[in-house]
Amino acid sequence: MKRKIVICMGSSCFARGNEENLRVIEDFLKSNNLQADVLLSGRCCAGLCAEGPNLIIDETTYSHVSKEALIDILNREFLANK
Amino acid sequence: MNQGYPVFTADAECQDCFKCVRRCPVKAIKVEDGHASVMPELCIACGGCVEVCPVHAKKIRDDMTRARQLILGPDPVYVSLAPSWVSEFKGLPAKNMIASLKKLGFAGVGETAIGAQAVSDALALELKDFKSGLKISSACPVVDDFICKYMPEFAPCITKVLSPALTHAKILKKEFGENAKVVFIGPCIAKKNESDRHGDLISLAMLFSRLRQWFRSMQIDPWRVETTDADAFVPQTAREGTLYPIEGGMNDTIKLHPGCGHVKYVAVTGLDSLRLTLEGLHPRDVREPVFLETLACQGGCVHGPGTEHGAPGLMERLRILRMADVPETVSDREPEVALDLDYQETPAPGKDVSLHEIRQALLRVGKKDKEDELNCGGCGYNTCLNFAKALIAGKAEPNMCVSYMRKLAQKKSNAILRCIPAAVVIVDQSLTLIESNHRFAELCGESALDVWNVLPGMAGAALDTFISFSDLFREVLTTKEELSRDTIHVNGRLLSLYIFNIDPGQVVGAMMFDVTRTEFRREEIAAQAREVIRKNLATVQDIACKLGEHMADTEILLRSIAENYADSPGDDEFRKKYK
Numbered sequence: 206m207k208r209k210i211v212i213c214m215g216s217s218c219f220a221r222g223n224e225e226n227l228r229v230i231e232d233f234l235k236s237n238n239l240q241a242d243v244l245l246s247g248r249c250c251a252g253l254c255a256e257g258p259n260l261i262i263d264e265t266t267y268s269h270v271s272k273e274a275l276i277d278i279l280n281r282e283f284l285a286n287k
Numbered sequence: 288m289n290q291g292y293p294v295f296t297a298d299a300e301c302q303d304c305f306k307c308v309r310r311c312p313v314k315a316i317k318v319e320d321g322h323a324s325v326m327p328e329l330c331i332a333c334g335g336c337v338e339v340c341p342v343h344a345k346k347i348r349d350d351m352t353r354a355r356q357l358i359l360g361p362d363p364v365y366v367s368l369a370p371s372w373v374s375e376f377k378g379l380p381a382k383n384m385i386a387s388l389k390k391l392g393f394a395g396v397g398e399t400a401i402g403a404q405a406v407s408d409a410l411a412l413e414l415k416d417f418k419s420g421l422k423i424s425s426a427c428p429v430v431d432d433f434i435c436k437y438m439p440e441f442a443p444c445i446t447k448v449l450s451p452a453l454t455h456a457k458i459l460k461k462e463f464g465e466n467a468k469v470v471f472i473g474p475c476i477a478k479k480n481e482s483d484r485h486g487d488l489i490s491l492a493m494l495f496s497r498l499r500q501w502f503r504s505m506q507i508d509p510w511r512v513e514t515t516d517a518d519a520f521v522p523q524t525a526r527e528g529t530l531y532p533i534e535g536g537m538n539d540t541i542k543l544h545p546g547c548g549h550v551k552y553v554a555v556t557g558l559d560s561l562r563l564t565l566e567g568l569h570p571r572d573v574r575e576p577v578f579l580e581t582l583a584c585q586g587g588c589v590h591g592p593g594t595e596h597g598a599p600g601l602m603e604r605l606r607i608l609r610m611a612d613v614p615e616t617v618s619d620r621e622p623e624v625a626l627d628l629d630y631q632e633t634p635a636p637g638k639d640v641s642l643h644e645i646r647q648a649l650l651r652v653g654k655k656d657k658e659d660e661l662n663c664g665g666c667g668y669n670t671c672l673n674f675a676k677a678l679i680a681g682k683a684e685p686n687m688c689v690s691y692m693r694k695l696a697q698k699k700s701n702a703i704l705r706c707i708p709a710a711v712v713i714v715d716q717s718l719t720l721i722e723s724n725h726r727f728a729e730l731c732g733e734s735a736l737d738v739w740n741v742l743p744g745m746a747g748a749a750l751d752t753f754i755s756f757s758d759l760f761r762e763v764l765t766t767k768e769e770l771s772r773d774t775i776h777v778n779g780r781l782l783s784l785y786i787f788n789i790d791p792g793q794v795v796g797a798m799m800f801d802v803t804r805t806e807f808r809r810e811e812i813a814a815q816a817r818e819v820i821r822k823n824l825a826t827v828q829d830i831a832c833k834l835g836e837h838m839a840d841t842e843i844l845l846r847s848i849a850e851n852y853a854d855s856p857g858d859d860e861f862r863k864k865y866k
Contacts, residue, residue, distance in 0.1 A: 233288050271352035276288050278356060284288075 208243045208283075211261040215250025218257040226258060226275050233279045243283070292327040293348045293479035294337060300344035305687055307336035307345060308667025312558045313437055313635070316667075317682045326682070329635050331432040332477035333558065333583050334592025347476055347593075350491040351501050354470050355392075357490055362466045363394035367455045367489065369473025370400040370525070371532035373610045374589040374603035375495045379509055382518040387509040388472075391501060395463070395521040399473065400528030402455025405622040407528070407537065409448050411544030412619065414578060421573040422446050424537055428477035429583035431630055433558060439632030444570055444579075448626040451531060452478060456488035457624040462522045472498050474532075474591025477583075494593030529611045532588035533604045537580040543617040551577045557585040640679050648675035652691040665689030710799040713789065716764060718750040718757055721794065727753075730780070730799060759786060760795060767791040774802065781807070 210230060212223055227247075234240045253259050256268030260275070262282050270278065303321040308314065315329035316336060325336070325345075337345040357364050366388050376384060385396045406426065414422070423444045425431055431450075434441045449457070456469040471478050471492040478492035502509060527543055530536030535554040541547055555564050561581050584590045589603040598606075649671060654660050660671040666687035668674040677683035686692055700722070704711050710727035714720055728739035731753040738745050751757040756775060763770050763786045771785040781803040789796050 229288075236288065267356070269352055269355060271349060273290055273348060273350055274352040274356045276290055277353050279288060281360075 209261075209263055210243055210245045211248050212245070213249075213251060213253070213257070213259040214247035215254065215257075217250065217254035218259050221257045222271060223258040223260070225272055226260065226270060229272055229275055230279065233276075233283075237283065239283060290483055291348055292325060292330070293332055293476050293483075294325050294330060294334070295346055295348070296322065296324050297344050297346055298322045298324075300342050302342055302344070304341065305665075305667045306339050306341060308683075308687070309664065310335045310339040311667070312562075313433065314668060314673070314677065314682070318684050318687055320684070321686075329436070331429050331436065331583075332480050333429045333433075334476045337476070338592055347494065347497075348479060349497060350479065350493050351497045353491050354493060354501075357468055357470065358392035360468075362468050363463060364392070364468045364470055364490075365459050365463060365521070366393050366396045367399045367402070367452055367459065367469050367471045368396055368520075369452075369471070369475070369532065369588065370398060370403070370529040370607070371474050371588045371591065371594065371603075372472070372495065373529070374532070374598065374606040375474065375594050376509065377598065377606065380514075381520065381524075382514040383509050383512055385518040385520065386512045386514040387502060387507050389518065390507050390512065391505060393470070394467070397455060397459050397522065398520050398525040398528065399452050399455045399471070400525030400531060401458055401520075401523070402449075402453070403451035403528035403531040403537070404525060404540065404617075405454045405458065405624065406448055406451050406626065407540040407544070408617070408620050409622045409626050410446060410578075411541050411547050411617075412621075413446070414541065414550050414576070415546045417550060417576045417578075419574045419576055420444070421568075421570050421577050421579060424578070424580045425628070425630060426450055426531065426537060426580075427582045427588075428475070428481045429558070430561065430581050432477065432480070433561070433583065435630055435633045436635040438565055439634045441565055441570065442630055442632035445630040447629050449628045450481065451528070452481065452492075453485055453488050453628070454622070454624060454626055456485075457626075458522070460488070461624055474584075474588050474593040476592050496593050496595070524612075527611065527613045527617060529607065530613065532582075533607050534582065534587045535580065536587065536607070538578070539613070540617075541578070543614065544619060545616060546619075549576060551575050552580065553577060554580045556582045556587050558583050637676075637680060640676055644679050645672065645675045648678040651678065652685050652688040653694060654691075661690050663690060707798070708800070710801070711796065712750070712753075712799075713794065713796040714750050714760060715794055716792070718760055718764075720745050720748045720750060722746060727799070730782075730801060732778070756784070759784070760797065763788065763795050764792060779803075 212227055212230065214223065230245060234243055234245065251259070253268065258270045260267045260270045260278070262278070267278055301322045303323070305318065305323070307323050308316045308318065312333060312335065313329060313331055315326050315331070316323050317326050334347075337347055354364070368384070368388075372384060388396050403426070421444045423430070423434065423441060423446065425445045425448055428450060431445060434445060452471050452473070459469050460467050468490045469488065471482060471489050472495065473492065474495055475492070476494070478489075482489040482492040527540040530539050534556045538552040538554050542552065553564075555561050561583075564579070582588060584592070586600045586604070589607060590596065590600060649660070652674075654671055662670045666674045666683060666689065668677055668683070674683060674688065678685070704722065704724035707724065710724065710730040712720060712723040712727045722744045725739060728735040728745065735745070735753050738748060742748070750760060755777065759770060759772070767788060769785075769787045773783055775782045775784055780801055783800040783802045784797060786795055786797040
């Protein structure tokens with residue numbers, strides 16, 4: 206079943222780190238050749254700017270996602286079993 | 288995917304001053320088109336560059352958000368608290384610190400010193416029958432990297448035991464289950480390297496400075512947090528292990544063990560003193576049993592890069608000693624976890640360069656021969672030779688060489704001053720000459736030329752001894768507005784003057800073109816033009832006058848002819864009738 210990453214591209218999350226986070230996610234998917242298995246999409250602002258930058262993987266919402274935290278999240282979510 | 292390297296530069300803020308390069312003990316900073324960047328393969332994460340950067344462009348990776356994510360995760364997260372917390376949070380009771388950390392979401396707080404005690408226990412057993420040679424403590428990750436990369440011949444001497452933090456992580460996992468996560472909080476950046484390399488033991492490492500920020504963001508004031516009896520260190524409170532973060536502390540903990548008295552204990556802190564201690568030594572020359580406790584930070588971890596350096600060194604040390612509960616002796620005990628870890632030599636990459644390459648590199652910064660090699664250290668390297676090697680390795684750029692850049696600037700300005708077809712003079716606030724060119728001396732006459740011959744550029748001379756209009760200079764200095772005059776009469780000469788700002792209000796320069804000749808020529812031309820006009824006018828008047836006279840004369844003649852030939856009145860009718 207294809208997994209989903211939704212990254213908030215609202216201006217607040219974008220400026221607070223999601224711009225770079227997007228690149229990190231793309232690099233991650235590319236280097237672990239997961240591009241086919243994961244649907245990466247953006248979304249407009251959902252009003253959670255205070256907890257930004259926001260990110261949703263499948264059902265779980267992650268907030269205050271710094272670049273470093275994102276790397277842990279991606280490793281845990283996608284490479285945990287390997 | 289790996290985390291970024293713990294120390295990095297925010298390019299936008301780097302102001303290209305090379306202070307970090309000067310401070311770096313292993314020159315692990317590359318300068319590329321004016322920006323310094325840390326080279327992970329050479330760096331030992333001592334934090335020197337972070338502390339010294341005047342604009343705080345050297346940043347430390349922020350692992351706090353990772354800790355927050357970890358806490359939100361399913362597994363319990365424990366803190367391995369470095370013993371230097373005592374000197375960092377001055378006078379804060381332990382239970383306040385524990386309660387505050389629990390309020391952040393940590394399941395429990397343990398003392399890294401517990402791991403330190405296990406390390407000392409293991410070392411004591413090892414040192415009992417240690418006859419001769421050199422053993423170097425492996426407690427400090429910066430020292431481990433420094434020796435493995437830059438003094439690899441001493442790598443075998445590093446005691447093959449885990450660091451206190453890694454040992455403590457093992458103890459916590461043994462106590463609270465393998466899925467328990469451990470976060471190290473301490474004064475040390477290199478612990479981030481350690482947690483990156485041993486992610487199975489320590490999930491991440493955070494600095495005290497970052498912990499303060501976290502407390503503030505959660506409105507937790509450790510001094511006023513309410514505590515309960517349950518706020519105690521887990522699994523138990525450490526005793527002599529808390530001495531580790533001060534110079535000689537580790538040695539003291541080992542000496543408490545019986546049977547280690549024969550060992551010579553040496554304590555060295557600071558990489559420079561460590562270099563001094565080891566450089567030129569060969570391990571087999573050490574016949575006595577020597578145990579070298581060494582920490583990269585001067586005075587020990589209490590002075591680490593992640594601390595506030597708020598107190599004088601001795602006070603930091605005293606706080607540790609006051610809080611330490613050191614038993615008389617420590618009976619031998621087998622550490623509860625396996626501690627072995629090997630420290631492989633990993634010599635820093637760097638290809639050897641030929642003399643020719645070095646000479647070429649030195650030429651790029653104008654160093655032709657031995658005398659040019661000033662070894663001034665301005666670039667951050669203590670010798671021009673090392674700088675040349677850095678140039679070859681692509682770690683440095685010619686504009687880092689202060690003497691070269693100054694000479695280059697001087698050469699440029701000298702060439703311009705010499706060739707410009709104008710008199711140039713540069714003066715400071717007090718209208719004293721800083722520099723001038725030969726034409727300026729020529730302009731000012733004989734006395735100036737004599738001065739020039741004695742003192743080229745006439746630096747230091749007063750401007751008004753040479754020219755009369757120095758008040759214009761003062762005007763430019765005060766108004767900071769540049770000024771130009773087309774023609775100024777100066778002892779029989781005509782000058783076109785332009786005074787400009789070099790450093791507004793401080794240093795001004797002036798260019799003076801001697802336009803007397805051109806001016807003279809211009810006047811001459813003007814005069815000749817007027818002359819031509821006058822001449823034209825004169826000839827025209829002449830012609831007109833002659834014409835008039837001629838006209839008058841001929842008119843008289845013609846009139847007389849006409850009258851002689853005038854017909855009687857009838858002739859006209861006759862000619863008309865028969866035309």
